Amino acid sequence: MSDSGTGATGSSLGEMAQLSAITLNVNDxxxxxxxxxxxxxxxxxxxHLHLIGTKxxxxxxxxxxxxxxxxxxxxxSCLTLAVMHEGDDVVTIEGLGxxxxxxPMQRAFVERDGFQCGYxxxxxxxxxxxxxxxxxxxxxxxxxxxxxxxxxALTDEEIRERMSGNICRCAAxxxxxxxxxxxAGGDPG
Amino acid sequence: xxxxxxxxxxxxxxxxxxxxxxGAKFISxxxxxxxxxxxxxxRPGHLVDISRLPLRDIEELPxxxxxxxxxxANSDVAADARVRTRYPVLSQALLSGASGQxxxxxxxxxxxxxxxxxxxxxxxxxGCNKRNPGSGCSAIGGFNRIHAILGVSDSCIATHxxxxxVAMTALEAEIELLGAEGSLRRVAITDFYRLPGxxxxxxxxxxxxxxxxxxxxxxxxxxxxxxxxxxxRASYEFALVSVAAIVSTDQGTINQARVAFGGVxxxxxxxxxxxxxxxxxxxxxxxxxxxxxxxMRDAVGQGHNNFKIELAKRTLCRTLAQLARES
Numbered sequence: 001m002s003d004s005g006t007g008a009t010g011s012s013l014g015e016m017a018q019l020s021a022i023t024l025n026v027n028d029x030x031x032x033x034x035x036x037x038x039x040x041x042x043x044x045x046x047x048h049l050h051l052i053g054t055k056x057x058x059x060x061x062x063x064x065x066x067x068x069x070x071x072x073x074x075x076x077s078c079l080t081l082a083v084m085h086e087g088d089d090v091v092t093i094e095g096l097g098x099x100x101x102x103x104p105m106q107r108a109f110v111e112r113d114g115f116q117c118g119y120x121x122x123x124x125x126x127x128x129x130x131x132x133x134x135x136x137x138x139x140x141x142x143x144x145x146x147x148x149x150x151x152x153a154l155t156d157e158e159i160r161e162r163m164s165g166n167i168c169r170c171a172a173x174x175x176x177x178x179x180x181x182x183x184a185g186g187d188p189g
Numbered sequence: 190x191x192x193x194x195x196x197x198x199x200x201x202x203x204x205x206x207x208x209x210x211x212g213a214k215f216i217s218x219x220x221x222x223x224x225x226x227x228x229x230x231x232r233p234g235h236l237v238d239i240s241r242l243p244l245r246d247i248e249e250l251p252x253x254x255x256x257x258x259x260x261x262a263n264s265d266v267a268a269d270a271r272v273r274t275r276y277p278v279l280s281q282a283l284l285s286g287a288s289g290q291x292x293x294x295x296x297x298x299x300x301x302x303x304x305x306x307x308x309x310x311x312x313x314x315x316g317c318n319k320r321n322p323g324s325g326c327s328a329i330g331g332f333n334r335i336h337a338i339l340g341v342s343d344s345c346i347a348t349h350x351x352x353x354x355v356a357m358t359a360l361e362a363e364i365e366l367l368g369a370e371g372s373l374r375r376v377a378i379t380d381f382y383r384l385p386g387x388x389x390x391x392x393x394x395x396x397x398x399x400x401x402x403x404x405x406x407x408x409x410x411x412x413x414x415x416x417x418x419x420x421x422r423a424s425y426e427f428a429l430v431s432v433a434a435i436v437s438t439d440q441g442t443i444n445q446a447r448v449a450f451g452g453v454x455x456x457x458x459x460x461x462x463x464x465x466x467x468x469x470x471x472x473x474x475x476x477x478x479x480x481x482x483x484x485m486r487d488a489v490g491q492g493h494n495n496f497k498i499e500l501a502k503r504t505l506c507r508t509l510a511q512l513a514r515e516s
Contacts, residue, residue: 020195037195037236040223060224061291073264073293079220080294083195084238131289139268140284142424147280148273164424165288 022086026051027095035082042066044082045092053093053122057167064166067123067130068092074130076165093122096129104183105129114179116170124166128180131162135184154184190226197238201402205369207237208398215239215400217260217296220287221303229313230304230320240296244402247271253408259298259365259401263353264289266297276406278414278433282356285418288425298401301354301364301381302393305347305455306427307336318344319389334493335429338485338501339454345389346491348452349382350427355451356416358459359433363405369398375405382456389455412437412445413516417508419452419500428452430501432508436467438516443467443476448484453501460484463505472513477506 019034026049033048042059045051045068054077057065061079068077069091097103105125108114115121135154140147143161152158159177168176198204208215212234216222219240225231244258247269255276257266266272267283287295309315309327316325328336328346336346362378381393395401418431431451437444446467450458463484470476481502488498 018194037193038190060227061220064288064290067290074290075294076220076290079223079291081195081216081219081223081236084197084216084219084240086197127290130293134264134268134289137268139264140273140280141289142281142284144284147267147277147284150270161424162289165290 020083022083024085025089027091037081037083039082040078041080041082041085042077045077051092051094055119055122064127065120065123067127067166069126069130072133074127093126096125108179108183112175112179112182114175115172120166120168124176127163127166132184191232193233194235195238198242201242201367201400202371204237204239204242205367205398205400209369210235213237217299218294220291220295221299225304228311230311250405255406257297257404259296259403261297262293263295263300264292275409276360278359278416278435279356281416282352282433285416286352297404300351301401303351306350307347310347319347322390329491332493333491336491336494337454338488338490338494338497339458340384342385342387344387345385347455349456352418352428352431352451355431355449355457356433357404358449358457359435359447360406364401365403365405366399367402368396379459385455410435410445410447413512415508415512417504419504430497430504432504434508434512436509436512438472441472443470443472450501453497462486474506474510477509481505
């Protein structure tokens with residue numbers, strides 16, 4: 001279970017950093033690993049735990065390809081350090097579902113053709129799952145006319161605004177919106 | 190990224206002690222700091238993680254105001270029912286910034302201290318007095334479409350990128366700071382930020398090792414509140430110009446007004462001049478235009494950003510007109 005590798009100890013500056021032992025609860029499993037403090041959560045997931053469903057796009061928090069759920073909330077895993085998440089619950093695309101048991105959001109992306117190349121898709125799906133929880137909790141968005149209103153009507157405009165942190169260079173946006181809408185119960189399909 | 194050592198602070202006093210190590214910095218949400226560390230712009234040798242300090246709460250103050258803990262996430266502040274009903278301009282400002290993922294991570298204190306998005310600050314091959322004091326300013330005479338029009342100096346024309354801080358400026362927020370000796374002090378947000386002058390690398394009055402512990406909002410001023418942001422994209426983009434306005438009218442006459450601009454200066458720009466030009470005047474477009482002229486009287490363009498002067502005027506007028514329509 002534990003990662004025996006010593007990845008990322010040799011920096012480009014030729015200095016050795018001390019490794020930190022941490023435990024992350026990833027997809028309902030306690031995973032113990034030793035990381036250089038510089039290791040992003042994204043690199044810890046991909047390079048140490050070999051959960052390569054989470055993608056590295058820009059590595060600067062701009063594209064959303066690395067989106068995972070931490071303690072139920074969507075975040076950019078590239079812009080946070082693994083050592084800062086000791087004991088936290090992390091859910092990646094692998095934890096949402098697998099081919100034999102797809103998460104409703106995964107199934108919706110397949111059924112609605114919500115992708116072309118697929119590289120941004122794990123981040124889109126994790127983001128959409130986190131986003132629907134935010135809507136469930138009544139969070140307003142920039143597209144909400146009255147932020148004081150306790151309820152949110154999840155229009156397409158709301159979906160687009162709330163998903164703006166996930167870029168799709170294939171521009172599959174219409175079908176991504178359709179997929180999210182179908183899971184949110186916004187249409188009968 | 191350069192190597193650093195890491196420790197997690199368990200209480201605020203320990204945190205300000207731990208950051209006394211040379212090259213040490215606080216880290217909270219990390220959404221700005223880690224980005225800058227990857228680009229070799231920020232180079233801390235030691236990080237003190239303050240994200241788990243018990244400073245996440247949003248609490249009622251005895252005077253009817255609200256206290257926002259420095260570690261409260263931007264998304265939690267924006268979604269708080271008290272903020273949404275009593276300080277909607279703050280909720281609107283937060284929701285107009287960044288993305289859902291970033292707002293879930295970014296803290297209130299970190300948002301206040303985020304660095305400029307001037308591309309020359311990010312380009313380590315360019316001169317930048319903010320990043321490397323004495324190296325010049327490549328934005329002056331360079332591509333400066335997004336840069337400041339008010340309060341600039343010969344050293345720096347960068348803007349402060351926060352939306353949240355603009356709303357907090359209109360709300361006359363106070364920032365609470367914990368010092369290295371364990372003493373607390375409070376600073377009005379308008380006094381917290383500095384203009385660039387000849388030391389643009391010093392952006393706030395924060396002293397070495399001081400930590401932001403919270404932001405206090407006074408009871409909301411009378412009137413309606415609105416944040417309007419103008420940008421190149423409809424979402425997930427920094428402001429070219431933004432306006433936070435709070436206006437109270439009585440039978441068509443403005444009796445109280447607060448106006449703050451974003452995207453125009455090195456700090457959130459409170460316009461006392463616009464407020465004076467609005468107070469006691471009829472809530473009409475002629476009044477708004479007069480106030481906009483006063484707000485931008487000292488504005489100077491750098492070439493590519495000349496349009497911002499007119500854009501700021503029109504954004505103020507449109508914000509005020511919308512407030513009047515909804516009242």
